[in-house]
Amino acid sequence: MFSQADDLREGMMIDQVFTCSRVRARLRESTFGGVLDEYVRQLQARGYVRGTIGKCLGAVEHFGSWLRDQGLTPAAVSRDLIHSFLHGHLPRCRCARMSAYRRAVNASSGSGA
Numbered sequence: 690m691f692s693q694a695d696d697l698r699e700g701m702m703i704d705q706v707f708t709c710s711r712v713r714a715r716l717r718e719s720t721f722g723g724v725l726d727e728y729v730r731q732l733q734a735r736g737y738v739r740g741t742i743g744k745c746l747g748a749v750e751h752f753g754s755w756l757r758d759q760g761l762t763p764a765a766v767s768r769d770l771i772h773s774f775l776h777g778h779l780p781r782c783r784c785a786r787m788s789a790y791r792r793a794v795n796a797s798s799g800s801g802a
């Protein structure tokens with residue numbers, strides 16, 4: 690018998706969000722790959738549907754990729770750095786891998802619950 694808290698801990702993981710094994714592998718190897726399953730569980734517990742969770746994971750992967758391209762690690766993340774990503778990088782983003790990622794997300798993630 691599981692409590693509701695157990696159900697949340699046993700909730701959705703990356704594997705349930707993406708059907709494409711290449712996307713799952715890339716996410717697990719990404720900068721924030723070690724915490725993405727917990728991130729998915731927290732989003733699910735807050736009521737987000739699979740398609741939205743997939744888009745959130747894409748955003749996290751993009752941020753991690755940009756961070757790595759800057760020669761930085763997650764330890765360097767600050768409010769100013771996030772501001773630079775959101776307002777400096779995103780409006781001018783030409784990340785080729787993110788274009789490929791967006792195509793993969795559209796092909797492999799669900800659009801609803």
Ligand SMILES: [Zn+2]
Nearest residue numbers: 782783784787
């Ligand atoms: Zn980018």
